[in-house]
Amino acid sequence: MxxxxxxxxxxxxxxPAPPSSRLVGARAAEVIVIGGGYTGLSAALHLAEAGxxxxxxxxxxxxxxASGLNGGQVIAGVKHDPDQLQAMFGDDxxxxxxxxxxxxPDEVFELIARLGxxxxxxxxxxxxxxxxxxxLPPLAARAEQWRRRGAPVELVAREAMRELTGSQRYCGGLFDRRGGTVQPLSYARGLAQALLRAGGELFTRSPVLRLAKIAGGFRAETPEGRLSAAQVIVATNAYTGQLNAQLRRTVVPVPSFQVATAPIPAQLxxxxxxxxxxxxxxxxxxxxxxxDASGRLVMGTRGTFAAAPTTHDARHHYRAVSEIYPQLAGLGFEYHWGGFVAMTADHLPHLHELAPGVLAGLGYNGRGVAxxxxxxxxxxxxxxxxxxxxLGFPVSAVRPIRLHAFSGLGVRATIQYLRLKDSLDRLGRRPPG
Ligand SMILES: Cc1cc2nc3c(=O)[nH]c(=O)nc-3n(C[C@H](O)[C@H](O)[C@H](O)COP(=O)(O)OP(=O)(O)OC[C@H]3O[C@@H](n4cnc5c(N)ncnc54)[C@H](O)[C@@H]3O)c2cc1C
Structure with missing residues (x-):
């Protein structure tokens, strides 16, 4: 081990990331964005472009x-299917x-193309x-619901899925042509570059320790600086920390971990x-x-809470690679990393108005690239x-999750339980032949 x-x-x-420095001294702006991941960068970019x-x-x-650590899968939709969204939020x-x-995904790919x-x-x-x-039946229903709305989503049979994945493991599934992949950190850094080009500003290594209400707006205080503005956007997601206890308690940070193999041999x-x-x-x-672009396989699944993970902690990932792609046996694992995914109680992302002039957006449940x-x-x-x-998107009230303090224990227990159920399923099922 x-x-x-x-x-x-x-x-x-x-x-490389664009050059940036710490906030030092007192400054003023019109909008403060707290957090330099996709949420904050995209918000700031759109505001800078609006002048x-x-x-x-x-x-x-x-x-x-999360924005530089994720799997780079650009996925359409949220966890709920579109009929369910209409049932939850009404027809309009x-x-x-x-x-x-x-x-x-269209928004992501168009932004990338437009900004170069x-x-x-x-x-x-x-x-x-x-x-x-x-x-398969829930996937068939999902495909049908999206197709009814004109989206290019289809259910494919076992043979087609085997060809698409190169794995014998699966018995069919969903093929959603809206999605794709990006190099996630390059995308985040590219958004930051574009923000600077659009006239926005960016300070790194500048944690906001306190947000104070002042006449005409707010003041964000960092270890060496102060920034005041009429409006604030909080974009701290799974890493919200002590800045806003109410907001932090609306999401449960769940660890997700990835491994990358050595480049796959040319013949495979x-x-x-x-x-x-x-x-x-x-x-x-x-x-x-x-x-990825260098031909490595990147495999992710729920991860460990350990601060210093070991090869033992990564065994589920190694096993996933050997189960799904036994032909890669013997290929080494060269990179290991993980981060926290922000899960919400209703499995939906949330846009909140925390106070007049203070907005927050978070809780993508593992689908935050898009x-x-x-x-x-x-x-x-x-x-x-x-x-x-x-907006075409609900602005919802902040609803902290009950017993949030115990959510870490709950997540650990749930991960163990679901892993056990998955293992029992696999034991009880012959590999699809
Ligand atoms: C391992 C992993 C794999 C994933 N894979 C996928 C995937 O393949 N596809 C997909 O769609 N989604 C995936 N996700 C989810 C996706 O990465 C996130 O939903 C998305 O990046 C969220 O962006 P964000 O800007 O809201 O949060 P983040 O990128 O986490 O940004 C929040 C930022 O706020 C900063 N911050 C926190 N507190 C303060 C403070 N007080 N002052 C200043 N700054 C602060 C943090 O340092 C951080 O940089 C994955 C996530 C993880 C962790």
């Missing part, structure tokens, strides 16, 4: 949290909500392979995800995987004065 050297593959292959004096304050560096708002989340961001874009779709025949490369799609399977603890980008645009529109009816 060896302690792992934690380093993300993305930190090796991304272009607002906007400043991002980031605790650490750009994209060092529900239909617009479904359109917004359906178009989320170099982030290894592949837009050949997203797969949801079915781990068991029982998973053309058989593993040959079309370049990304995949997230239907296991209870879903496994999400893709290849959705946090969209949320940033929605937050910017709201800060610019858009009314509820114009």
């Amino acid at each position: 060896t302690t792992l050297a934690l380093q993300s593959l993305w930190s090796i292959t991304a272009p 607002r004096a906007v400043v991002v304050l980031e605790s650490d560096d750009i994209g060092v949290r 708002l529900g239909a617009r909500y479904a359109r917004t989340v359906s178009g989320a 961001i170099h982030c290894d874009v592949v837009r050949t779709g997203w797969l949801q392979p079915a781990d068991s025949p029982a998973a 490369r053309a058989t593993i995800l040959p079309g370049g799609q990304a995949a997230s399977d239907t296991c209870r603890l879903l496994r999400y995987f893709r290849t 959705m946090a980008t969209v949320m940033g645009r929605l937050l910017a529109q709201r800060a610019l004065g858009a009314a509820d009816a114009e």
Whole structure:
């Protein structure tokens, strides 16, 4: 059992971040954005493009949290299917909500093209392979609901899924042509570059320790500086910390961990995800995987809470690779890293108005590459004065999760339980032949 050297593959292959410095002294702006991930960067970019004096304050560096650590899978939709969204929010708002989340990948890819961001874009779709025949009917219903709304989503049979994934493991599944992949850290850094070009400002290593109400607005206090503005956008997601206890308690941070193999040998490369799609399977603890521009397989699933994870902690990932791609036996694992996904009680992202002039957007439940980008645009529109009816997305009240203090214990127990159920399922089922 060896302690792992934690380093993300993305930190090796991304272009450098734009130059930035700490906030020192007293400054003023029109809008303060707290958090330099996709939510904050997208919000700030849209505000800067609308001519607002906007400043991002980031605790650490750009994209060092979820936005630079994730799987880079650009996925349409949220956890709920569109019919369910309409049932939850009514025909008008529900239909617009479904359109917004359906178009989320379009927004990401159009932004990348418009801004000239170099982030290894592949837009050949997203797969949801079915781990068991029982998973197929809900996927068929999902495909049908999206197709009814004109989205290019289809159910594919076992043979087609085998060809798409290069794995014998799955018995069919969903092929959603709206999705794709990006190099996630390159995307975050590209958004930061674009923000600076649009006239926005960015201070890194500048954690906001306190947000004070002052005459005409708010003052964000960092260890060495103070920034005042009429409006504030809080974009701290799973890493909200002590800044706002109410907001922090609306999400449960769940660890997700990834491993990347050595480059796949040339003779196998053309058989593993040959079309370049990304995949997230239907296991209870879903496994999400893709290849990158250098031909490595990147495999993720729920992770460990350990501060210094070991090879033992990564065993579920190694096992997932050998189960899904036994042909890769013997290929080494060169990168290991993880981060926290913000889960909400209703499995939906939330846009809150914390107080007049203070907005927050968070809780993407593992689908934030596209959705946090969209949320940033929605937050910017709201800060610019858009009314509820114009947003096409609900502005909801802050509802802290009950017994949040115990959620870490609950997450640990749930992960163990679901992993056990998945293992029992696999034992009880012959591999699809
Ligand atoms: C391992 C992993 C894999 C994932 N895979 C996928 C995937 O393949 N596809 C997908 O769609 N989604 C995925 N996600 C989810 C996705 O990464 C997130 O939903 C998205 O990045 C959220 O962006 P964000 O800007 O809201 O949060 P973050 O990127 O976490 O940004 C929040 C920022 O706020 C900063 N901050 C916190 N407190 C303060 C403060 N007081 N002052 C200043 N700054 C502060 C933090 O330092 C951080 O940089 C994954 C997440 C993880 C962790």
